[in-house]
Amino acid sequence: MFENTNNSKTKLSELGEFGLIDHLTQHFKIKHTTSTLKSIGDDAAVLKHENEIVVTTDLLVEGVHFDLAYMPLKHLGYKAVMVNLSDVYAMNAQAKQITVSIACSNRFTVEALEELYAGISAACEVYNVDVVGGDTTSSVKGMQISITAIGEASKENITYRNGAKPNDLLVVSGDLGGAFLGLKILEREKEVFKVNPNAQPDLSEYTYLVQRQLKPEARKDIVELLAALDVKPTAMIDISDGLSSEMMHLCKNSKVGANLFEDKLPLDPKVISTCEEFKLDSTTVVLNGGEDYELLFTIDQNDFDKIKANPHLSVIGHMCDASDGIHLISQMNTKIPMKARGWSAIEDEE
Amino acid sequence: MFENTNNSKTKLSELGEFGLIDHLTQHFKIKHTTSTLKSIGDDAAVLKHENEIVVTTDLLVEGVHFDLAYMPLKHLGYKAVMVNLSDVYAMNAQAKQITVSIACSNRFTVEALEELYAGISAACEVYNVDVVGGDTTSSVKGMQISITAIGEASKENITYRNGAKPNDLLVVSGDLGGAFLGLKILEREKEVFKVNPNAQPDLSEYTYLVQRQLKPEARKDIVELLAALDVKPTAMIDISDGLSSEMMHLCKNSKVGANLFEDKLPLDPKVISTCEEFKLDSTTVVLNGGEDYELLFTIDQNDFDKIKANPHLSVIGHMCDASDGIHLISQMNTKIPMKARGWSAIEDEE
Structure with a gap:
C-alpha cells in the first residue's frame, strides 16, 4: 500500500x-x-x-x-x-x-x-x-x-515510578486509544490490499489515528510544561502498553491503590467514532490499546490549581491505600476492579 | 557437539x-x-x-x-x-x-x-x-x-584513535590469531559431528585456541597496567576485526603511516603449530583473523623503558609520516604495502 x-x-x-x-x-x-x-x-x-x-x-x-x-x-x-x-x-x-x-x-x-x-x-x-x-x-x-x-x-527532578502517595491525583497527557485504532485501520487496509493490490486506500478520514500509530510524538513538551508550571510529579511512567498496565506498574511500585474515573478518560472525537465503526468499547481500547506514548503521572493535590486549566493534561483519578485496591469507577458509578492484565469486565460484587 | x-x-x-x-x-x-x-x-x-x-x-x-x-x-x-x-x-x-x-x-x-x-x-x-x-x-x-x-x-586519560604521531611506538597486548584458529577448530568439529553425531570431540589439545574463541577476555588489566606504569597511550583501538584493519583505522584517524615488523608479532606456540596443521600462513592469520579483543596502541618513544620488559605487551612497529604509507617489514626484510582490506601478498616494487 x-x-x-x-x-x-x-x-x-x-x-x-x-x-x-x-x-x-x-x-x-x-x-x-x-x-x-x-x-x-x-x-x-x-x-x-x-x-x-x-x-x-x-x-x-x-x-x-x-x-x-x-x-x-x-x-x-x-x-x-x-x-x-x-x-x-x-x-x-x-x-x-x-x-x-x-x-x-x-x-x-x-x-x-x-x-x-x-x-x-x-x-x-x-x-x-x-x-x-x-x-x-x-x-x-x-x-x-x-x-x-x-x-x-537534576537529582531532585528525576521522577520514579515509586513515589505516588494516597490522595495524589492521577494525571495523563494528551488523549488515549488513537494509536491502537490507527493500527486497526492499517491492518484493515492491508487486508483490502491483499485482495485487490490496485485499490487506492483513502485514509484521509483517519489521518489523526494513522499518525498516532505511524508517527507518534514523545512528550518532551510535557516535561518542559511541568517545569514551567513548577510541578514535580510524585511518580511517572510512559504509556506504551496501555493505561491499565501502566497504572498497575505505578500502583505496584508505589505500593498504593487507585481509582480511575471512566468519564474522565481523554478521548479524541475520532477515537469515539472509530470505536463505534469497529464496534469496540472505547474504554477497553483506552485501557488496553497501547503505543500512545503519553505520560501518566501523579501529583500532590496541592498542585492541582497549577494544572487544572491545561488543555494538554487530564486528571483521571486519584491514588488511595493499597488495601483499597485498583478500581475503575464506571460512568454508571459502579466500582470495577482492575486486573493485572487489563480490565476485568466483571463488576465488583461489593 | x-x-x-x-x-x-x-x-x-x-x-x-x-x-x-x-x-x-x-x-x-x-x-x-x-x-x-x-x-x-x-x-x-x-x-x-x-x-x-x-x-x-x-x-x-x-x-x-x-x-x-x-x-x-x-x-x-x-x-x-x-x-x-x-x-x-x-x-x-x-x-x-x-x-x-x-x-x-x-x-x-x-x-x-x-x-x-x-x-x-x-x-x-x-x-x-x-x-x-x-x-x-x-x-x-x-x-x-x-x-x-x-x-x-577522566578527560585527560581518555584515549582516542587519532592521537598517534610519527615515531610513536606501536604496541599490542597479549598474542594474536588464537580466536580465528579456535573458530577453525570448532568449524572442523562441527563438520565431523554432521557426519557422525556420536563422535566425541577431543579438543583438549586446542584448549587455548578454543577458549580464545568461545571465552575471550577483554583487557581491563591492560588499562590498569598502563595507569600503574604511568603510560598514557597516544592512540588506542581494540582488535576485533584483525590487526591489519585496526592498524588502518589508527593510521587513518591519526593521519600517519606505520611500519609493522613481522618478526615482532606475538604468536602463541599453539598458534604456530595449528597454522602448520591447517597449512595457513601465521602472519596472514594474525593480520586478518579477528576477534582477539586485544588492545592495539601507540606510545611516545620516551615511554619505551616503562613497558619494555612487560610480558603482556609487545612493541610490533612504529608510526611514520602518512606519506611513507603503511608497510609490513617481512622477516626477509622486504617492505610490503598493507592494503585497506588486509594484507597484500604482492611485494613492494621499490
Whole structure:
C-alpha cells in the first residue's frame, strides 16, 4: 500500500560496514557541544554530563514490533527514536544522545537504510538529540533496530515510578486509544490490499489515528510544561502498553491503590467514532490499546490549581491505600476492579 | 557437539515479559552504589558519573556473529559482554554499567535464557560491571543480543584513535590469531559431528585456541597496567576485526603511516603449530583473523623503558609520516604495502 517508489537499488555490500555508517551519518551535526565530546568514529562515544543521567534501551524486531507492509521506513526510524525518548521523558529528564544499531538482511538496499536514517535524523532534529554511536550489521532474516537513549536531569527532578502517595491525583497527557485504532485501520487496509493490490486506500478520514500509530510524538513538551508550571510529579511512567498496565506498574511500585474515573478518560472525537465503526468499547481500547506514548503521572493535590486549566493534561483519578485496591469507577458509578492484565469486565460484587 | 543436557523446558510465554526480566536479573547485585542510582525496574536507569563517560553498543545476531551449534549459551552471554567492554577499555576507560536487550524466538526456553544470563552475570562479576537495564522480546527467527556499555575515565586519560604521531611506538597486548584458529577448530568439529553425531570431540589439545574463541577476555588489566606504569597511550583501538584493519583505522584517524615488523608479532606456540596443521600462513592469520579483543596502541618513544620488559605487551612497529604509507617489514626484510582490506601478498616494487 505504501510502496517504495525509489527504484535505485544499491546493495549494502557495495559500501561495507564502515563505509555504510559513515555514509548514513555524514550529515548528522552535533547539537550538544558541551556534553557530546566525541560522536561516531571511535571505539566509543565520549560524553560529559554535569547532572544525573538516565539510560534506556529498546530492541524493535520486524514482524513483532513493526510491519513494513504499512510502516514506511522513514516513519519507522522516527518511531524507533520516539519509543526510547518517551522512556527518558517518563523520568522527567531531557533526552540528549542516542546510539542506533541496525541489523538487516540483504533484501534491504542502501537507499532503504537512507530512508530509515532520514526518519532517525528528523526525530533527532525535532527533539534536539545527538546520534553518538552506531552499528550496522547483517541479519539472517528481517530488520532489528536497537536504540539506547541517554537523558539528563537534576537529582531532585528525576521522577520514579515509586513515589505516588494516597490522595495524589492521577494525571495523563494528551488523549488515549488513537494509536491502537490507527493500527486497526492499517491492518484493515492491508487486508483490502491483499485482495485487490490496485485499490487506492483513502485514509484521509483517519489521518489523526494513522499518525498516532505511524508517527507518534514523545512528550518532551510535557516535561518542559511541568517545569514551567513548577510541578514535580510524585511518580511517572510512559504509556506504551496501555493505561491499565501502566497504572498497575505505578500502583505496584508505589505500593498504593487507585481509582480511575471512566468519564474522565481523554478521548479524541475520532477515537469515539472509530470505536463505534469497529464496534469496540472505547474504554477497553483506552485501557488496553497501547503505543500512545503519553505520560501518566501523579501529583500532590496541592498542585492541582497549577494544572487544572491545561488543555494538554487530564486528571483521571486519584491514588488511595493499597488495601483499597485498583478500581475503575464506571460512568454508571459502579466500582470495577482492575486486573493485572487489563480490565476485568466483571463488576465488583461489593 | 556441545549438547544442552538440561532437559527442563519452560516456555518463555509462561513468565511473560515483565516476569522474565525480573526472573533473569533477580540475583544481580549493584556494585557501583555511588554511580548506579537506579537499576532495572523503572522507565530508565539513573546513573551519576563525576568524570567523562564513554558509551558503546553492539548488536550480535545468531547465524552472523555466533553459531549455537558450538557456542554454549553461557559462553555467548560472557562473550557478548566482552565484545562491548573491549571497546570501553580501548578508550582507556573503566567499564561501569551495561544494558542488555535480547530478542529470541520461541525455540528458546526460560532455562536457555537463564544459561545466557549466567554468562552475562559471570562477566559482570569478573569485570565489576552493573547490569542496569534490559529488554527481552520475541523475534521471528533466532536470537539477537544488543548490549550497550558505559565506562568512566577522566578527560585527560581518555584515549582516542587519532592521537598517534610519527615515531610513536606501536604496541599490542597479549598474542594474536588464537580466536580465528579456535573458530577453525570448532568449524572442523562441527563438520565431523554432521557426519557422525556420536563422535566425541577431543579438543583438549586446542584448549587455548578454543577458549580464545568461545571465552575471550577483554583487557581491563591492560588499562590498569598502563595507569600503574604511568603510560598514557597516544592512540588506542581494540582488535576485533584483525590487526591489519585496526592498524588502518589508527593510521587513518591519526593521519600517519606505520611500519609493522613481522618478526615482532606475538604468536602463541599453539598458534604456530595449528597454522602448520591447517597449512595457513601465521602472519596472514594474525593480520586478518579477528576477534582477539586485544588492545592495539601507540606510545611516545620516551615511554619505551616503562613497558619494555612487560610480558603482556609487545612493541610490533612504529608510526611514520602518512606519506611513507603503511608497510609490513617481512622477516626477509622486504617492505610490503598493507592494503585497506588486509594484507597484500604482492611485494613492494621499490
